[in-house]
Amino acid sequence: MSWIARAASPNSLRVFEAAARHLSFTAAARELRSTQSAVSQQIRALEEHLGLPLFERIYRGVKLTEAGHALFVSVQEGFATIDRTIDRLQHKHRHPHVNILTDFSFAAYWLMPRLPRFREQYPHIDVRIVTNQGVLDWRAQEVDIAIVFCDERALASGVPLLFHEDVFPICSPGFLQRYGPIEDLESLSKAPLLTLTADQGQSWLDWPSYFEQLAGIRYLESSELTFNNYTLLIQAAIAGQGxxxxxxxxxxxxxxxxxxxxxxxxxxxxxxxxxxxxxxPDSPGEAKQALQEWVLGCAAPSSRE
Incomplete structure (x- = not known):
């Protein structure tokens, strides 16, 4: 740090900023609860240390020199950055936050409808949701909690289970009236099917594995509408498209x-x-623990059996 930077104390820069903003030593003194002469002395001392005139004294006021204007812009930006940082730190202290990573489907259809209850119970905790439709790698992201679709090995390793994969065909009432009854796999295989892709290595069930596990057969993949987003698939089902x-x-x-x-x-x-x-796990916190306990409490006990 240079001698000049050390000489420009935060207090002298604050006095300069007020005087430059008002273009008046008197108004700056009023804002700072000081006197006009004290402000004038602070500005004169700063100018002497910098070796530059910062103000031109004019009739009934002052105006910035070119150097004064450049310093004013920099000082305002610096003080604004400091103020924003302080606000952020104080907000973080007052409102701890928890970052959750999950997929679009879980966020839209399970988490979001229930989240207002958590916010009512813990209004001081900010919840931030990060979503991704592919394989979720929580290790590579700045998140505290991950709610992910797990295979048998992950669940066997002690990951708390919210609910098992329990799947069944769904459609709109109008679609069932047109194409029904659909009471067996044969009639199901002949109906237009809506497919959620698993092309990024996701482990959830798709139609081929569903038919194979239920009946040991693979159905004819000739009537499918494919989506990479479960929300769009649900909208298509509601619209009666399959x-x-x-x-x-x-x-x-x-x-x-x-x-x-x-x-x-x-x-x-x-x-x-x-x-x-x-x-x-190495960063415990009351906010994170509260959210984890709330999520587990929301999951129906019967679905974790």
Whole structure:
């Protein structure tokens, strides 16, 4: 740090900023609860240390020199940066935050409908949701909690289970009237099917594995509409464009409202499911613990059996 930088104390720069903003030593003194002569002395001392005139004294006031204007811009930017940092630090202290990583489907159909209850219970905790539709790597992101679709090995390693993968065909009531009844795999295989791709290595069930696990057969893949986003698939199912695969825990509200119909006789349950992962076990905190306990409490006990 140079001698000049050390000489320009924060207090002298604050006095300079006020005087430059008002273009008046008197107004600056009033704002700073000082006197006009004290402000004038501070400015004169700063100019002497810098070796530059910062103000031109004019009739009934002052105006900035070219050097004064350049310093004024820099000082304002510097003080603004400091103020923003202080506000952010104080906000963080007052409002701890928790970052959650999950997929679009879970965020839209499970987490978001329930989150208002958490915010009512913990209004001081800020929740930030990070979503991705591919394989979720929580180790590479700045997140505290990950709610991810886990295979058997992950769940066996002690990852808390929210609910098992429990799937069944879903469609709109109008679609079922047109194409139904759909009571077996043969009639299901002949209907237009809506498919969620797993082209990024996701481990959830798709139609081929569904048919193979239920009946040991592969159906003819000749009537599919494919999506890489479960929200779009659900909208297509509601619009009567085909039969999608519904996951218990995600589509429950739409079944209850009558927007969708579940073909529960064709249900399939796998040992996989959504798990809750502490992405930063070495960074405990009351906010993170509160959210983890709340998420586990929201998951129905019967779905974790």
């Amino acid at each position: 039969i999608g695969m519904g996951w218990h825990g995600l589509v429950d509200d739409m079944l209850e409202s009558g927007m969708l119909v579940g073909l529960h006789d064709l249900r399939l349950r796998s040992p996989r499911g959504y798990g809750l992962i502490d992405a930063r």
